[in-house]
Amino acid sequence: xxxxxxxxxxxxxxxxxxxxxxxxxxxxxxxxxxxxxxxxxxxxxxxxxxxxxxxxxxxxxxxxxxxxxxxxxxxxxxxxxxxxxxxxxxxxxxxxxxxxxxxxxxxxxxxxxxxxxxxxxxxxxxxxxxxxxxxxxxxxxxxxxxxxxxxxxxxxxxxxxxxxxxxxxxxxxxxxxxxxxxxxxxxxxxxxxxxxxxxxxxxxxxxxxxxxxxxxxxxxxxxxxxxxxxxxxxxxxxxxxxxxxxxxxxxxxxxxxxxxxxxxxxxxxxxxxxxxxxxxxxxxxxxxxxxxxxx
Amino acid sequence: xxxxxxxxxxxxxxxxxxxxxxxxxxxxxxxxxxxxxxxxxxxxxxxxxxxxxxxxxxxxxxxxxxxxxxxxxxxxxxxxxxxxxxxxxxxxxxxxxxxxxxxxxxxxxxxxxxxxxxxxxxxxxxxxxxxxxxxxxxxxxxxxxxxxxxxxxxxxxxxxxxxxxxxxxxxxxxxxxxxxxxxxxxxxxxxxxxxxxxxxxxxxxxxxxxxxxxxxxxxxxxxxxxxxxxxxxxxxxxxxxxxxxxxxxxxxxxxxxxxxxxxxxxxxxxxxxxxxxxxxxx
Numbered sequence: 001x002x003x004x005x006x007x008x009x010x011x012x013x014x015x016x017x018x019x020x021x022x023x024x025x026x027x028x029x030x031x032x033x034x035x036x037x038x039x040x041x042x043x044x045x046x047x048x049x050x051x052x053x054x055x056x057x058x059x060x061x062x063x064x065x066x067x068x069x070x071x072x073x074x075x076x077x078x079x080x081x082x083x084x085x086x087x088x089x090x091x092x093x094x095x096x097x098x099x100x101x102x103x104x105x106x107x108x109x110x111x112x113x114x115x116x117x118x119x120x121x122x123x124x125x126x127x128x129x130x131x132x133x134x135x136x137x138x139x140x141x142x143x144x145x146x147x148x149x150x151x152x153x154x155x156x157x158x159x160x161x162x163x164x165x166x167x168x169x170x171x172x173x174x175x176x177x178x179x180x181x182x183x184x185x186x187x188x189x190x191x192x193x194x195x196x197x198x199x200x201x202x203x204x205x206x207x208x209x210x211x212x213x214x215x216x217x218x219x220x221x222x223x224x225x226x227x228x229x230x231x232x233x234x235x236x237x238x239x240x241x242x243x244x245x246x247x248x249x250x251x252x253x254x255x256x257x258x259x260x261x262x263x264x265x266x267x268x269x270x271x272x273x274x275x276x277x278x279x280x281x282x283x284x285x286x287x288x289x290x291x292x293x294x295x
Numbered sequence: 296x297x298x299x300x301x302x303x304x305x306x307x308x309x310x311x312x313x314x315x316x317x318x319x320x321x322x323x324x325x326x327x328x329x330x331x332x333x334x335x336x337x338x339x340x341x342x343x344x345x346x347x348x349x350x351x352x353x354x355x356x357x358x359x360x361x362x363x364x365x366x367x368x369x370x371x372x373x374x375x376x377x378x379x380x381x382x383x384x385x386x387x388x389x390x391x392x393x394x395x396x397x398x399x400x401x402x403x404x405x406x407x408x409x410x411x412x413x414x415x416x417x418x419x420x421x422x423x424x425x426x427x428x429x430x431x432x433x434x435x436x437x438x439x440x441x442x443x444x445x446x447x448x449x450x451x452x453x454x455x456x457x458x459x460x461x462x463x464x465x466x467x468x469x470x471x472x473x474x475x476x477x478x479x480x481x482x483x484x485x486x487x488x489x490x491x492x493x494x495x496x497x498x499x500x501x502x503x504x505x506x507x508x509x510x511x512x513x514x515x516x517x518x519x520x521x522x523x524x525x526x527x528x529x530x531x532x533x534x535x536x537x538x539x540x541x542x543x544x545x546x547x548x549x550x551x552x553x554x555x556x557x558x559x560x561x562x563x564x565x566x567x568x569x570x571x572x573x574x575x576x577x
Contacts, residue, residue, distance in 0.1 A: 055477060057476070057477075085479050086479060088477050088478055088479045089477065089478030089479050093477070093478070094474075094477045096470050096473070096474060097470070098470055101469050101470035101471060102470035102471055102473070102474040103470075103471055103474070104471040104475070104489055104492075104493070105471075105493065106492040106493055106495075107492075115475070115478070115480075116478055119478035119479050119480075120478075120479050
């Protein structure tokens with residue numbers, strides 16, 4: 001099985017003075033080519049730092065301690081995180097939480113698009129860049145692509161900006177797309193529409209996705225497999241259907257019942273101090289990490 | 296910023312009568328400065344020689360603002376004073392602004408010891424009252440026009456460093472910086488091409504306000520005898536010279552002082568208007 005992203009026994013600590021805050025305690029996950037995988041957890045569970053490590057950014061900061069292995073499109077990002085730099089924007093791209101802030105307000109969409117196409121020092125002529133951008137915008141159902149290219153980000157709606165971001169993330173045909181809570185800043189209907197659009201496009205192009213979210217119901221629509229992360233550990237891993245039909249770890253069960261309801265309920269108390277919460281990783285049938293004996 | 300994006304700011308700016316007043320005053324002063332040779336009635340009175348038959352005359356039809364102690368037409372000298380003040384402000388700011396902006400950009404983006412060194416240096420400069428600092432610098436330099444400008448330039452850049460530093464710190468957290476970084480943009484590209492353009496509104500507003508303040512500062516130095524030397528017409532030294540003859544020859548101080556006020560007021564109102572207009576756009 002070929003993996004575009006493979007993380008094994010990854011630990012991460014932040015050192016400040018003599019103290020070290022341990023953030024990840026041995027995370028293992030993988031994304032095979034063309035597969036859609038979700039990483040779900042609450043704020044502070046370590047899901048975003050995992051994405052930052054997969055980008056090769058965080059481990060280059062001072063005071064971060066990493067052990068284990070991260071392999072992205074064939075590069076070892078623990079040994080040589082800088083090797084990822086020329087691949088970003090091409091073999092691996094990213095979509096962010098707030099599409100409007102992710103587009104620089106002083107440039108037109110067309111100019112930002114040209115920059116994306118030229119990332120990593122690739123030469124693309126003005127005319128070719130515009131043509132590819134027009135095509136990419138048409139794919140994400142932007143009504144008048146030529147007009148959108150001449151607009152500034154704040155002249156487009158949040159939903160349109162999100163679709164522009166999706167078009168930019170996919171225009172270089174990456175092998176892996178990191179989506180860090182995409183569209184959380186948008187309203188729910190627009191978010192659902194753009195996610196469906198993203199789903200269609202990545203399926204059609206065969207792009208692998210690591211989808212990072214705190215929202216299980218969004219993940220249910222989108223992902224093939226789900227990892228649940230809690231306090232820097234993967235606590236449950238399974239195919240989406242398995243996990244939703246039969247959540248086994250108490251945290252996953254709590255997360256599922258925490259979905260907002262219109263009447264009553266509210267957030268359930270997490271039985272954090274019960275012994276069940278310290279249970280080791282629950283792996284559903286047929287979902288072992290590559291190289292391991294299937295559970 | 297062009298096209299539609301600036302039209303929001305322009306609409307906001309236009310709807311504010313105070314901003315328009317500022318713009319009119321500024322255009323008026325700049326026009327006077329540019330066409331001083333043509334509009335002044337006695338261009339020869341710029342130098343040391345006046346009309347000795349008309350000494351210390353009160354305002355009249357021939358001399359609207361009166362004449363000074365050696366018979367030079369005050370209106371002429373005030374208009375030339377505008378030219379000098381504006382020229383000095385432009386020169387001072389065209390050096391101190393880019394220096395301050397670039398240092399602020401580096402301090403805000405790079406952080407670490409670069410930030411520490413630059414911002415503490417800035418703090419030291421900002422802790423000393425500007426006029427006192429300029430006077431201290433002038434204390435060991437000969438009192439000439441060039442040195443006065445040098446002194447003001449040296450004390451002016453930290454304001455831009457502080458301003459841009461804060462803007463950069465806020466902008467660096469915006470998603471577009473991360474988005475550009477993620478597609479492999481270099482730190483220099485991020486600083487100068489992604490972040491710097493977003494500092495433009497703040498810098499432009501401060502620049503406009505500062506023209507007034509630099510004029511005031513240079514005039515203050517001249518008033519104290521540390522700046523422009525006679526016979527060069529300068530508003531600050533005119534006020535100082537005239538003060539000796541108050542209240543009898545009141546026009547000698549009052550008109551140059553009013554001229555400074557109009558110039559500074561114009562740029563302040565324009566600067567405030569710009570700030571509100573840019574805020575409205577965001």
